[in-house]
Amino acid sequence: MTFGKGCHLHLIDGSAFIFRAYHALPPLTRKSDGLPVGAVAGFCNMLFRYVENNKGADAATHVAVIFDHSSKTFRNEIYPLYKANRPDPPEDLRPQFPLTREATRAFNIPCIETEGFEADDIIAALACKARDAGGQVTILSSDKDLMQLVGNGVGMLDPMKNKRIDRDEVIEKFGVPPERVVDVQALAGDSVDNVPGAPGIGIKTAALLIQEYGDLESLLARAAEIKQPKRRAAIQDNADQIRISKRLVELDCNTPLDVELDDLEVQKPVAGDLLGFLNLMEFRSLTKRVADSLKVEAPPAPTAVTAPAAAIPSAAEAPLPFDTAAYDCVRDAATLSAWIARIRERGHVAVDTETTSLDEMRAELVGISLCVEAGRACYIPLGHRQGTGDLFGGAELAPDQIPMDLALSMLKPVLEDDAILKIGQNMKYDAKILARHGIRVAPIDDTMLMSYAMHAGLHGHGMDELCDTYLGHKTIAIKTLLGSGKAQITFDRVPIDQAVPYAAEDADVTLRLWALFRPQLHRARVTTVYETLERPLIPILAEMEMAGVQVDRDTLSRMSNAFAQKMAALESEIHELAGGPFNVGSPKQLGEILFERMSLQGGVKGKNGAWGTGADVLEDLAAEGHDLPARVLDWRQLSKLKSTYTDALQDHINPETGRVHTSYSIAGANTGRLASTDPNLQNIPVRTEEGRRIREAFVAPPGKVLVSLDYSQIELRILAHIADIPALKQAFREGQDIHAMTASEMFGVPLEGMDPMVRRQAKAINFGVIYGISGFGLARNLRIPRADAQGFIDRYFERFPGIRAYMDATVAFAKENGFVQTLFGRKIHTPEINAKGPGAGFARRAAINAPIQGTAADVIRRAMIRMPKAIAGMPAKMLLQVHDELLFEVDEAAADALTDRVREVMETASDPAVHLSVPLTVEAGRGANWAAAH
Template identity: 55%
Template sequence: MPNSPHPIAAPVAAKPLAKGDHVFLVDGSSYIFRAYHALPPLNRKSDGLQVNAVLGFCNMLWKLLRDMPPDNRPTHLAIVFDKSEATFRNTIYPQYKAQRPPAPEDLIPQFSLIREAVRAFDLPCLEQSGFEADDLIATYVREACARGASATIVSSDKDLMQLVNDCVTLYDTMKDRRIGVPEVIEKFGVPPDKVVEVQALAGDSVDNVPGVPGIGIKTAAQLINDYGDLETLLARATEIKQPKRREALIANAEQARISRQLVQLDDKVAVDVPLDELAVHEPDARKLIAFLKAMEFTTLTRRVAEYSQINPADVSADAATKSVSVSSPPPLAGEVGSRSDPGGGAATSADLFAGHEPPPQPSPASGGGSAPQTGRSRTLQNGEVFTPQQLAAARAEAARQTPVNRDGYVTLRSRAELDGWIARAFAAGQLAIEAKASSIDPLQAELCGLALALGPNEACYIPLGHRQAGDGDGLFAPQLAPDQIAEREALTALQPLLEAPGVLKIGLAIKFTAVLLAQHGITLTNADDVQLMSYALDAGRQAHGLDALAEIWLGHQTLSFGEVIGSGKNKLSFEQVPIDRATCYAAEDADVALRLWQVLKPRLVAEHMMTVYETLERPLIGVLARMERRGIAIDRQELARLSADFAKTAARLEGEIHALAGEDVNPGSPKQLGDIMFGKMGLSGGKKTKTGAWSTSASILDDLAEQGHEFPKKVLDWRQVSKLRSTYTDALPTYLNPQTGRVHTTYALAATTTGRLSSNEPNLQNIPVRTEDGRKIRRAFIATPGNKLVSADYSQIELRLLAEIADIPVLKQAFLDGLDIHAMTASEMFGVPIKDMPGEVRRRAKAINFGIIYGISAFGLANQLGIPREEAGAYIKKYFERFPGIRDYMESTKEFCRAHGFVETLFGRKCHYPDIKASNPSLRAFNERAAINARLQGTAADIIRRAMVRMEAALAAQKLSAQMLLQVHDELIFEVPEAEVEATLPVVQRVMQDAAFPAVVLSVPLHVDARAASNWDEAH
């Protein structure tokens, strides 16, 4: 392939094998069945021929050849298959492999195509009568080693492990793992040259090797290690102390000897193709593209063409391959049954389905179905074993191979059509659902329609509230568009389906749909959210919206909302969008969500993230939906008073700013402020933005204020009070729901890297609590008459988790003893007795304690405490000297994150920081600090999530009426009947304090402060 950066190996004319050469032998027979069972049924469009095994096999070859590192590239290479006739082993033992089932009918036509594929890659396709592929491999590697070359066997088949030595390794592409002598010893308990002895005793049920009944691998290894070899063991069997074992060995001695003959590979086969003829060269890319085009493997054709810089349009599909029909000849005898490969393991991006896509994960197969719920291999009826990793990889590839066809979507306009889809959904047991509404507020929006999807390109849209654009005048709303099912009739028909616990409902950001349906009296049950699956898997390394995920996993660009509603004066609300256009948009969303579910669900199993999703993400959908619908009451008069006070304060500060500037200046104008401070006043430390204007960011103003400059300090004060007024006191009343009279925030579960929730419309998590003005705003959040607000807050949870995770004995003991942790730290650092400790000393220790969690620098601590940077640096140094385990924790966390790209919470959540190895020092340092904090903040977020999931059931069990209204990071806010406050407080505290158990048993106790009052500020 001209100009390709990494030449792909392929055979050429004989080249004598030389010392130092590298022979690669691929166990092709096992890969046929891996490919077949890993990929769902895929049919060639032109004639319906099933080609999933061919595609998987081609992808495996492409990946293997393309990604071969320069220092490990083969000089000689071949693909080795089993041949048709029975082998010499059947003569020795007629029952050998006799129980293997016939090959699946839809695999049979693919055998010859796979051999064609090998030839299209210009690779030798080796097979020989009377011998298994393993015997040919054994012969070639023996000769390679004898001639001073090394050999790699591309397989994880345990039967080939007997060949491993200093010159031969196995390469398990499924795990991207090399198997050498240590790995063989780990598996069999003996060195490779003793593997056949162990196998002879243990037997093999898959290949029908009898062995000795009652003896497994572990016992066999112990016996061989004790006696040296099989013959010695059998000769001395009467010495065995265990009666059953002794009797079994004596009675089955001949059977053990036969078994040894069956498992011993023949390494002296008179091979038809000499080793020298396996030399590699650059293949004919046009020949390969012609084959791939004939097979209609569009994605792989594109990859090969891009790699070889050939326009695929210039290459005609191979006519002979194109003409292959479903009436292909029967399989060769060696392929009658599946090859079990218990050694097969986790696919990274290394094997059957790899390419230029993202890391392999699951896909929309033919109808989907949930992935296995454990990380174990799965065995099909014909005995083939495959892993969740392989399934995930298969689903991912199939997803990209199935184009989205919007033309196939249908609009349901009658009850009969709807009933038909409902019946099909019940039969399928799962469906994707997407609600479309008139606004982003599900509590006040009108339902425009619902989209359903049952399979790829099998989606519909049910218009319910579309209106005729341009109709209506003044007070009169536009008329409903014709040919829509009445909303109530449709929802009544759908309700049993949507509430059925036995039918899985799939969506992306499905909480919106759940809240919207709840407004119509429907409780959405048994829901899966693909956005949360993506979040559990990839938090911090990619976006989780529908458009982004469709591009990443499906290679598909979805219709954008802007394309559907238009822009400018022609912009429509969604209920005005023509129904045919709405169908394309909404049905595509449901279709893509279903495909993404089929891609991401198996990844949760394959990457061991199912527990994170099922315990920390999925259960919160319903909990948060109910919290959002409840809302919280506010005191509008209190907000009005605060707004007036803030306005007066802002006016006073503005006057002081004018006076200090010596002229009128707009405090809200960065340009004017920059010109005053760095131009007129000549203050140092100014930085210019890309536009050439002076930067007046908060950090720069903070630095100047810390240096004692009054002007930037006044600007900061003005900004704070102005923000409180505009963001809260003036804005909160506009969020009052006219039906409930309460404020309803919306929670996002997939918005942060660490698992913390975010709140928006309005954001109730950023109200300042460390300033008096911020606390005043909390006074406006009130309990309704007859109730109290209860605030339950974890006390110093991240410091407790620091003591736990970093294993700092003195901190752990302090928490166990209930000491004032900041006073204790001050005493440890500064040698000051805890009793009668000056407040300033404790304040400094507190700043250091919390600062350390967030990776504070000497500069930052100096600013916070108002002390010289050198003194702050000395404090931090002394802190680490007194608590050396904390620095060890920080360094080990950074090292782990650099190596893996993520850190883990105690509950297994992965927080990804891919930029931790960035070349930019500032970006790299930021990611290091974030990674250190993420383990603590993320674990704290997981704990409160677990508490929220358990809370409603715990309250109900005690027949308490308390309702959870808000979550603000480490705090939960409830509305509780006054008569139940005393009974509610201990239940809330118990659930929160025990939330980590039993998944994680903490040695440091969690403490929760819970108080009740008439408003949020007093309760906190």
């Protein structure tokens, strides 16, 4: 259907749907693996209701769901502080964002997002285009920012209240018609989005001014006529700021679109696709309802993986019920002294802190909760505030709180007492918060890491999930205290009487989990893993994270500009190859050029009728010798480097320290690898020149250098040991070039004068085999025919038969036991290993790789844990851990001594627990920046 008169376009604000679903429903996790799916469930229910109700006179003929692509948009270039106050999404919501996109596609509804633009801009562009084509538009959202679009055939519908928002409703809300909404917003600003506006001018005052003067520019031109002195000064003194604010709030109807209106025609869901997705998510009731609606049979429910039986208390061990009303609120020194006496009597205490942020380097301490036995917990309010304060905070402290300095001075001796065990859930966070107040918390037990040591691969290890799974109790949801969306508050604004049950319950839950998990470590035979690889790492990582690494903002800025220039040059080259200009960032336009204008082979259209232009498609075309897709790949890579690193890293520089402070997740990966977040410094690409250059921005202060030490081919060495491959072990013992040796063994070519291309092929096979690479994947990596690639792999297994034997034995062990193990005893559970269908191959590859990657992770953990003692007294500190590399900052004069000492620790890290039959070797480098050191 050609879009035009008589057509009705529905534009669904997908981001609003997600947050509405997340905050409206209790937390939900997929039972098979603990994946958070509550928001996805709510989102799917909302889409299903929409599809079911899309009938009658207002039914859509065309529809799309619009999402925000990322937090950074063109508005941040106009005003860098735009949305700077927005908190990061909740940790359990982040993995659900991509699933909501998959859900949208499963419902056979177009899913649209554009990098650099907000969902509102895309909605504006589509609405304007549909309006100009003579169609009708309904925007399904209650977002006030979209109300500027209302009129001339464009309306809004609040889907939660089922209430239409037309011109009259906009006037009622803003005091002006839709065409003047932007003027009012520019004056009033928006504290949530950090739009400055005019100080002291609210919506009502802004509306009165616009009504009187007609529009914003007339008001600014005639500001001297304003009678009230404060209003006049606010307008005159902030004219430039107001104009910037207008640019921030005004939606861009010229936002580039990757789709045409005709592509958005309503399509019925494909039963197999939709039911398959819902079943994969384990939404049993919704799967049945959808199946009934589509008049097909619902697929069988997947087999759920439950918590180990030994971890669930029996009826005879029924725990004490939770009674949040019984928790104490400690408001004076005498009561706190009594609690400290109880702690000393018991010899252990569960500790939890409440703060204003998840950023440990900037969060303010609000309160501390303690628990000494199940059901006996308290909360100590320290920084709760009351009143509204001003633009910069400043609300006064609520009454009846112990002065923070006094409370911390009383708690410091017990929290630092080595004879008293401190128990926490993700204790690294609390330890950093307290360290900023001069308290060194030790010794520490961590229930999150106990669960991780026992249950890696079975489920998540967050407190709420563990409490639900092992204690059968739903904790108080933080959103019931903080609210959600634009009305969300920080914990210091929570009334103390509401904070007590929430905060004290956290400590109570933590102590109960500890009492349950502690004896199970021995039964699960992971006590050594927990005590030697998990628990000791907490203070090590806390110190590294607090130290941070110095980053040169000017270097990042120069790189951003250089990348922008290279991207512009590539665009010109791409346009020339394409025979004319087009939007390089538009998959739709690119697909039409490649497969229609240029008639290249291998194109496949998706369900929306657009040609697929993903990286895999372009890599295949580039491998066939086509220049255009190769240049587009280069352009995309530069675009990602610019947006993800050289631009975004600047926002992560702490204004107080001038350094970037990443956060490491000890329990982030099932194999034991550490995960780096906020920002992720482990994914900085190093295979390209441009990617490597980003490391130049990580610098040493004057008088110091950065020293990098990196394990050489550690996973191949571990494979040689585990699979007992004599040729590989001999090569490592003799210090041979392992990739050249492999090429010589496989292809019968001499080591001397070897063709670099042959060595490159052997290297790709060496590393690919560890990750279970297929002939198809190797063909793409080497850009060779698939048959040749598969032949290489077959020959590899023939030459090194021990590798195939290892793989088969590992899979058989996983199928029999439900887990695999590293050489150090770490268990990685494999719940999907016996599954059928598409996921079976992935589960098999993961099981094969886990003992190798996990052992390598264990080795570097052991090295890190030994490092503080090894470098004690040296003018040096450990800054970063990235895969198999450790990065240090050290005085120039001590760089040689540090290198020697660290190398010795790293190369002997497997001893005496595991005697590898191949040596571990470490490569070292130093420089004024990270790129020079590595």
